[in-house]
Amino acid sequence: MKYLIKGGRVVDPSGKIDEILDVLVSHGKILDVGQSIHIKDAEVIDVSGMIVAPGFIDMHVHLREPGREDEETVLTGTRAAAKGGFATVVCMPNTDPALDNVERLIGLKNIILKDAIVNVLPAGAITVGRFGKELTDIKAMVKEGIVAISDDGSSVEDAELMLKALKNAKVSGVAVIDHCEDTALSNKGVINKGFISTKMGLRGISRESEWKRIERDITLAEKAGAKIHIAHVSCKESVDVIRAAKARGVLVTAETAPHYFALTDECCATYDTNTKINPPLRSPEDVAAIKKALADGTIDVIASDHAPHTDSEKDVEFDFAPFGKIGLESSLGVSISELIEKKVLTWPKLVEKFALNPARILALKSGMLKKGSPADITIINPKREYTITKETLESKSRNSPFIGWKLTGKAVHLFVSGKPVMLDEKIL
């Protein structure tokens, strides 16, 4: 089946392309990209006025299956991803049981084969059980298809072990997605440490707990000569550490999530547990620093850190609620409203953060609209106004502080491997 995606503004930073072009899709691949393509036997999809980009990749998602299917499953999570305009997601290994060996990886792959409606690329755990004591068999898992390793949810406290993991990852050629948190410094906190935590009488999470661990792990990566990717950067000190490391040539990349450039800890004032996130929402100065870091390339990727939790889990005292918010269905809209509308990023730069850079970091063939690339295509109506509501979410969980937000810009069509997965905002 051939598809002609006609008349859209094709934004493909890999080829520095930003113009009105047609895209021809056939047999799962991009067949051609050019002006006024004429072809008889293709289904035509008119996308005039829309942005046509390489399929977006969310490289930080929690799908919860196996173990917490009440929060989310591969099926519901990938539906949420599709709705949000993502052709590919990387799922984190903090499932129950943790994804820390080949057998479990095969189990997950079977579920993905059966249920996933977009590409799901698993990350494997760095340590067995994510307990931080013993390394997993990284080589074997890479062979079986993981695209990254991560103990996300936790940091590897033992520096020696982390160094070993980085060396291992280098040899196996797999990305390391690093959740940086020094738990001795985060001190069982539940919210950013500052005036808001003082006012609210809540234990605070210091900035040191994040940036000091980032500093440590960048040093370890330098030592190992390995690449390292810093997950969910939230504060300005972290940005400064990463910027300095990049300047001296360290192979470090970084991601942030939309809530770190759209919200501050002031949003927590009503004790809404949907604002309880780790790392926590920070101050207006940090929001400004994150935006600057996105603009100057210090932060390479926007990833949602989609972390579903059920209502009954979240509907408790702030101290007891689990950390996290869903993000797949709000990530793009919030990013457009905060970054494009506010002129922090141009469309080509935004597409870098959502597609090109994740693809490069994970060594994927996607992220581009070149001839022969996999036909993962995200088509966005940049003027579409909508409100996020509980009823319209595809995710099984509803834990989002963005519910009720009016946003501008939404993914309307999505192609995964040359097949339409979503047309006119409806999942097929």
Added chain:
Amino acid sequence: MPSVAAKIAWTKKDLLGLENLSKEEIDLILYTAESFKEVTTRRVKKVPALRGKTVVNLFYEPSTRTRTSFELAAKRLSADVVNIEIEASSVKKGETLIDTGRNIEALKIDIIVVRHNCSGAPNILARSVKSSVVNAGDGWHEHPTQALLDMFTLKSKLGRLEGLNVSIIGDIAHSRVARSNIWGLTKFGAKVTVCAPKMLIPEGIEKMGVKVTSDINEALTGADAINVLRMQFERDAGGAFPTRMEYFKQYGITKERLARCKPDIVVMHPGPINRGIEMSSDVADGKNSVILEQVTNGIAVRMAVLYLVGLVKEGAR
């Protein structure tokens, strides 16, 4: 004692803290409390204002004093009272706070007075139930009725709140009494100083409009009133915490220290007092101490609070 005629009506179904109350609303509570103080001096210390209404004391932290005070306040308003004490150990295993709240609501309870060790618990409860929720102390966050009775006591002793120099001394970082007092007093134009060892001064507290010091002499010089907080050695504060002896030496309110203050300085304490740690016995029992008056005023203030939230019409909930 001169009373200000209240100019506004009370419209909030809950009392969760003083941060989000206007000066006029606080004034209304204090004004109403005066009438209730008069009631407590009568032979029949009861009025039928909340007759037929039910008040539940839902206490997740044990507290005989505050609970008794609320219980008496409710009974003197002719309300029926039920006390529920939840064991700390059963919280995580048992019913969630919201489920407990909804079960209480199903019993057609009008007012839930809640004390909890998690900051923000009353806020979450208030959102989930139609009953009125009164915060009797949540974690480190607020203890509005304590601050109100402190302010009521100050006003009755010194005639005003505006321009008063009030020093709050003790573990500020973990004190809900401190936070509520700061909100209340600053709204009335009092000049508040907080005094504590450095590790017990929370980040950014000066943004609440207070002066910060770790020097007891600075806190006492020129103070019209001091509010001495209970030092909790059983709380997990981490770091180099002073010992009981060290604390008393550096911050204890003694007769000698008091002698260097204004002669009419008002000495307050939320109770229970650790004699020989926050203050010496002769200060606690001395002529400047209004600690027992605070207890008496507590009933009047709590009657005022229960009366005001109890009367908010069903439709407003």
Added chain:
Amino acid sequence: MNLKEKAKILDELAIDKTLERIAHEIIEKTPPGTETVVVGIKSRGAHLGERLADKIKAISGSRPPVGALDITLYRDDLTRASEQPVVHATEIDFDIDGKRIILVDDVLFTGRTIRCALDALIDFGRPAEIQLAVLVDRGHRELPIRADYVGKNIPTSTGETVEVRLKESEGKDEVVICEKVK
């Protein structure tokens, strides 16, 4: 709800003469050996109570103690104003046990306010006797309550109200009938 003035029933002079007459009646009916006290229902009843006490002093030579009663905490649903009633302090700083209380209010209407006042007084102590003095009785009783001393009987319809205005609170003395208009 707006009120339109219909007619003036009493002016300043008439009010004064009425109070004078009531004071004489109170003194006349005093049982021998009883101590009389005056308790006015806040706020206008309290002002009238003070005036009655002055008049009693002018006639008999001794002024009875005067107290002011706030009945807000004793109201039932039907006497509650639509806005939340503000509680003002009651000021009765004498013992009422064994005394004859002259309870004073401006207008007697349904009788519910007086019932509240009786409940409040009983909570204060055990008076020997309670008598009621009102400036105006406008009829339409809903409870078996009657006044012992009435300034003026003014028959009214339910669409009307009787407004008592006093120098102490409204700046002038007059009693007018008003009509409720939308």
